[in-house]
Amino acid sequence: MIEQSMKEKILVAATAAFAQRGFEGTSLQQLADAVGIKKPSLLYHFRNKEEVRSEVLARLLSQWNARLPEILIAATTGKARFEAILNAGLDFFGEDRTRAQVLVRELLDRPEEMRVVIAEYSKVWVTALSAAIDEGKAHGRIRQDVEPKAFITHTASLVVAVAFLEPMSGLFEPDESTTTSDAEAIWRDELRRIARVSLFNARPQ
Amino acid sequence: MIEQSMKEKILVAATAAFAQRGFEGTSLQQLADAVGIKKPSLLYHFRNKEEVRSEVLARLLSQWNARLPEILIAATTGKARFEAILNAGLDFFGEDRTRAQVLVRELLDRPEEMRVVIAEYSKVWVTALSAAIDEGKAHGRIRQDVEPKAFITHTASLVVAVAFLEPMSGLFEPDESTTTSDAEAIWRDELRRIARVSLFNARPQ
DNA sequence: AGGGGTGTACCTACCGATCGTTAGGTGAGA
DNA sequence: TCTCACCTAACGATCGGTAGGTACACCCCT
Numbered sequence: 001m002i003e004q005s006m007k008e009k010i011l012v013a014a015t016a017a018f019a020q021r022g023f024e025g026t027s028l029q030q031l032a033d034a035v036g037i038k039k040p041s042l043l044y045h046f047r048n049k050e051e052v053r054s055e056v057l058a059r060l061l062s063q064w065n066a067r068l069p070e071i072l073i074a075a076t077t078g079k080a081r082f083e084a085i086l087n088a089g090l091d092f093f094g095e096d097r098t099r100a101q102v103l104v105r106e107l108l109d110r111p112e113e114m115r116v117v118i119a120e121y122s123k124v125w126v127t128a129l130s131a132a133i134d135e136g137k138a139h140g141r142i143r144q145d146v147e148p149k150a151f152i153t154h155t156a157s158l159v160v161a162v163a164f165l166e167p168m169s170g171l172f173e174p175d176e177s178t179t180t181s182d183a184e185a186i187w188r189d190e191l192r193r194i195a196r197v198s199l200f201n202a203r204p205q
Numbered sequence: 206m207i208e209q210s211m212k213e214k215i216l217v218a219a220t221a222a223f224a225q226r227g228f229e230g231t232s233l234q235q236l237a238d239a240v241g242i243k244k245p246s247l248l249y250h251f252r253n254k255e256e257v258r259s260e261v262l263a264r265l266l267s268q269w270n271a272r273l274p275e276i277l278i279a280a281t282t283g284k285a286r287f288e289a290i291l292n293a294g295l296d297f298f299g300e301d302r303t304r305a306q307v308l309v310r311e312l313l314d315r316p317e318e319m320r321v322v323i324a325e326y327s328k329v330w331v332t333a334l335s336a337a338i339d340e341g342k343a344h345g346r347i348r349q350d351v352e353p354k355a356f357i358t359h360t361a362s363l364v365v366a367v368a369f370l371e372p373m374s375g376l377f378e379p380d381e382s383t384t385t386s387d388a389e390a391i392w393r394d395e396l397r398r399i400a401r402v403s404l405f406n407a408r409p410q
Numbered sequence: 411a412g413g414g415g416t417g418t419a420c421c422t423a424c425c426g427a428t429c430g431t432t433a434g435g436t437g438a439g440a
Numbered sequence: 441t442c443t444c445a446c447c448t449a450a451c452g453a454t455c456g457g458t459a460g461g462t463a464c465a466c467c468c469c470t
Contacts, residue, residue, distance in 0.1 A: 006419080022314065025229035028456065040458080041420050049456065101313060108306060109227065111372035119376055126377055143402070149377045150395035154363055157370065161362035167316035171324055172331055172354045190355035197348070198399040202407060211445080233430065245432080246446050254430065 007045045009035045014056050019098035022105055023053050060102055061121055067092055071125055079141070079200060085129070086195060089156065090188055093163035100163035126152055133199075143201050155195050162187050212250045214240045219261050224303035227310055228258050265307055266326055272297055276330055284346070284405060290334070291400060294361065295393055298368035305368035331357055338404075348406050360400050367392050 004012075013034040017026040028049055032039045046052045071088050093100045107114050129152055136142030162184070170183035209217075218239040222231040233254055237244040251257045276293050298305045312319050334357055341347030367389070375388035 022227055022229055024227055025314070027454075029454080037419090038421060039456085040422085043457065044419065104309060105313060107369075107373075108310060109230070115373050115376065118373065123377075130377075145398060147391055147395040147398075150392050151399070153370070153376075153392065154366070154396060154399060157366035158359055158362060161359070161366060164312075165358070165362065168312075168320050168323065171320065171358070172328075172335075186352055187355050187358065190352040191359060193350060193352075194356070194359060194399065194403040198402045232428075234428080242445090243447060244430085245448085248431070249445065 006035065006037070010042060010045060010052070011056055011059055014052050015059070015098055015102060018053070018056055018105065019101035023049075023109060028052075056102065057106055057117070060099055061117070063099075064092065064121060068125065072128060082196070082199065083192065086155070086159070086192060089159040090162065090191075093160060094188075097163050097166050100160045103160065104164060122156075136200075141201060142199060146199060151199065158191050158194070162191060211240065211242070215247060215250060215257070216261055216264055219257050220264070220303055220307060223258070223261055223310065224306035228254075228314060233257075261307065262311055262322070265304055266322070268304075269297065269326060273330065277333060287401070287404070288397065291360070291364070291397060294364040295367065295396075298364060299393075302368055302371050305365045308365065309369060327361075341405075346406060347404060351404060356404065363396050363399075367396060 010031060014026070014031055017030060017034065028039050028042055031052070032042045035042075046055070067088060071085055107118075126149065130148040133142055133146060133148040133151070137144055137146065165187075166180075166184065169180050169187065173183060215236060219231070219236055222235060222239065233244050233247055236257070237247045240247075251260070272293060276290055312323075331354065335353040338347055338351060338353040338356070342349055342351065370392075371385075371389065374385050374392065378388060
């Protein structure tokens with residue numbers, strides 16, 4: 001068990017709290033209680049509540065950036081690699097649900113600011129992916145009617161949505177036998193299928 | 206200009222406020238100011254703040270229910286009708302962006318309660334659509350590997366996401382010539398294409 | 411080795427503002 | 441006369457944030 005700094009502990013607690021109850025729905029008192037210190041001590045580590053928000057977001061984005069290299073390497077070309085990128089996204093949001101929740105809440109609370117942030121943090125890999133799609137179109141591997149940026153946006157939306165809707169999984173399953181993880185596996189499989197089928201040309205028989 | 210009741214005025218203002226700043230981020234004072242009455246007068250119309258929330262949601266859901274008949278009629282079968290259903294969804298969320306925002310915020314704030322609500326308000330048309338997909342599979346019109354409930358969930362997610370991400374539209378367009386509405390039209394077209402291609406079998410040449 | 415300064419990481423006590431909510435009116439129209 | 445739709449005034453609780461203090465580790469100087 002690695003001893004983590006108090007500031008890190010606060011950010012972890014804040015991420016969980018913001019994900020569940022939102023920024024406005026979380027008080028500094030609650031955060032202080034969660035990590036076992038008093039409220040003013042919390043404000044020793046952060047100038048104010050807004051700084052907690054921005055550092056929570058920054059931490060989330062840096063975690064994303066840490067994954068970027070493997071994604072970029074996979075992004076160059078090919079059908080199997082496409083699957084790898086998609087799985088990287090599903091893993092990132094799947095291994096910690098609060099990521100999708102915090103991201104969506106920030107998009108709701110501060111759309112203009114987030115527009116800039118999202119643009120910055122997606123530009124590189126969206127450009128790379130987009131170029132790979134254009135190249136695939138030229139070689140006939142990828143459907144001519146794919147609109148690269150829009151396709152990527154929609155696929156990314158679905159990746160976030162799957163993590164986001166996790167509490168809703170099994171919504172339409174009448175029997176109790178289907179477990180939550182089963183339902184999610186089906187969701188992910190169908191997402192992969194939709195993305196694959198709507199991106200690639202049918203294999204010549 | 207139709208004279209609308211104060212209660213309705215409050216609900217309209219509350220919907221806009223909850224969409225933009227969230228439930229916790231909106232005070233009764235702000236709502237009272239928005240409709241030009243004092244705070245205690247607002248609580249003459251609603252027992253408490255929570256009742257405002259639930260009536261805002263109820264109003265949204267009743268607006269959805271009002272659209273249900275036309276969707277159900279279109280849901281029976283056929284390729285052109287599929288497009289009609291999709292467009293009905295895009296219209297519903299497209300004509301008033303706050304709907305998607307309020308819905309997503311409620312999903313974040315009260316996932317367990319919303320699970321029940323969503324199940325109730327989607328059961329009918331999801332069942333109908335699902336049956337239509339199964340029938341289409343039997344007739345070879347629809348791809349065998351489509352997972353009906355998961356496909357519907359993903360498509361619905363995208364419909365909400367397109368409205369939800371409206372402030373982000375044109376995110377990846379470097380030039381300023383592309384207007385917001387242009388970018389959104391491209392998004393919607395690509396959404397329709399993805400859904401169509403991943404649902405239907407390729408037309409026999 | 412021992413004392414003094416310095417910075418870190420917390421604390422208690424408290425600030426004014428605002429929160430949701432209640433009590434108890436007032437005036438107009440049926 | 442009664443109800444409806446609003447009002448003023450005020451409630452205790454909680455909000456984010458500040459002032460100022462304390463305990464303790466660490467470094468430098470003699």
